[in-house]
Amino acid sequence: xxxxxxxxxxxxxxNTLNNLSALLDKAAAHCDAKKIDPAALTAFRLYPxxxxxxxQVHIACDAAKNVMARLAGVEVPKHxxxxxxxxxxxxxxxxxxxxxxxxxxxQVDGSxxxxxxxxxxxxxxxxxxxxxxxxFAQPNFYFHVTTAYDILRHNGVEIGKKDFLxxx
Amino acid sequence: xxxxxxxxxxxxxxNTLNNLSALLDKAAAHCDAKKIDPAALTAFRLYPxxxxxxxQVHIACDAAKNVMARLAGVEVPKHxxxxxxxxxxxxxxxxxxxxxxxxxxxQVDGSxxxxxxxxxxxxxxxxxxxxxxxxFAQPNFYFHVTTAYDILRHNGVEIGKKDFLxxx
Numbered sequence: 325x326x327x328x329x330x331x332x333x334x335x336x337x338x339n340t341l342n343n344l345s346a347l348l349d350k351a352a353a354h355c356d357a358k359k360i361d362p363a364a365l366t367a368f369r370l371y372p373x374x375x376x377x378x379x380q381v382h383i384a385c386d387a388a389k390n391v392m393a394r395l396a397g398v399e400v401p402k403h404x405x406x407x408x409x410x411x412x413x414x415x416x417x418x419x420x421x422x423x424x425x426x427x428x429x430x431q432v433d434g435s436x437x438x439x440x441x442x443x444x445x446x447x448x449x450x451x452x453x454x455x456x457x458x459x460f461a462q463p464n465f466y467f468h469v470t471t472a473y474d475i476l477r478h479n480g481v482e483i484g485k486k487d488f489l490x491x492x
Numbered sequence: 493x494x495x496x497x498x499x500x501x502x503x504x505x506x507n508t509l510n511n512l513s514a515l516l517d518k519a520a521a522h523c524d525a526k527k528i529d530p531a532a533l534t535a536f537r538l539y540p541x542x543x544x545x546x547x548q549v550h551i552a553c554d555a556a557k558n559v560m561a562r563l564a565g566v567e568v569p570k571h572x573x574x575x576x577x578x579x580x581x582x583x584x585x586x587x588x589x590x591x592x593x594x595x596x597x598x599q600v601d602g603s604x605x606x607x608x609x610x611x612x613x614x615x616x617x618x619x620x621x622x623x624x625x626x627x628f629a630q631p632n633f634y635f636h637v638t639t640a641y642d643i644l645r646h647n648g649v650e651i652g653k654k655d656f657l658x659x660x
Binding site: 326327328329331332335336339340370371374433436445454458459460462463464466467470471473474477478480485486488489 | 630639
């Protein structure tokens with residue numbers, strides 16, 4: 325009895341992306357209730373040279389999409405980073421979830437030792453599949469979803485860790 | 493070829509905890525350089541009813557310690573939440589890493605279906621081992637480490653995602 329690469333990847337990304345989408349619903353409802361311009365949240369940064377909320381969502385989506393495509397050995401679909409509003413960001417998440425759901429367990433299982441080469445911040449990086457998934461892609465993914473959460477929380481949106489963890 | 497429960501847990505927690513310890517070094521150096529009272533950072537919250545930095549570190553440590561102990565079926569060691577300063581918080585992290593390193597792969601491997609029962613926020617929760625590790629404990633752990641990072645970044649400490657991801 326062990327964990328498959330699929331079990332450690334697709335369902336984790338899909339659950340957390342759906343939780344992120346629900347967080348954005350609460351943020352949009354907060355803006356409605358408080359008569360706040362939603363762009364005050366979607367463009368908010370925790371520090372001037374950090375990414376704003378909408379980019380945190382883009383990057384979280386790409387982190388999940390890219391690892392699934394690379395492990396499965398399919399072309400990484402290019403999703404342009406154009407979404408700004410809450411409905412657009414939710415659509416980006418839905419598009420990402422739909423892509424992940426096209427990947428079958430058999431395409432990803434057995435990729436533990438697969439060579440993964442990519443460029444990160446201009447540097448060439450090489451990983452084995454399991455190390456890439458567990459040591460790089462998962463922390464990176466949770467990093468951006470959590471930072472999106474922290475931006476909303478910092479701005480007074482009434483969300484809690486239960487919303488972040490969602491269904492498990 | 494698959495992933496073992498040990499591979500998906502102990503090395504991930506240990507790497508990220510060591511990265512968190514290095515983030516605290518940078519924060520302490522920042523306080524020295526800028527003549528800032530370190531307590532201005534360790535007691536900082538992103539919102540009045542969020543936990544401050546020192547509690548984020550305590551909770552990240554406990555999230556890792558508790559899942560390792562529960563999967564291994566050993567008593568969960570109680571670490572009192574008394575650390576306030578950067579050196580104390582680094583010692584708490586080191587104590588957590590030392591505990592995780594006492595757990596042998598054979599104690600954790602095969603725990604995918606193990607029944608895990610715990611109380612979270614007053615509610616009784618039941619998990620199977622793999623679901624507990626991948627669906628609850630890992631996102632929860634990364635949540636608190638990322639929030640610690642976001643608190644430091646929000647306060648101008650010069651850290652980047654590279655520091656968060658550290659060695660992988």
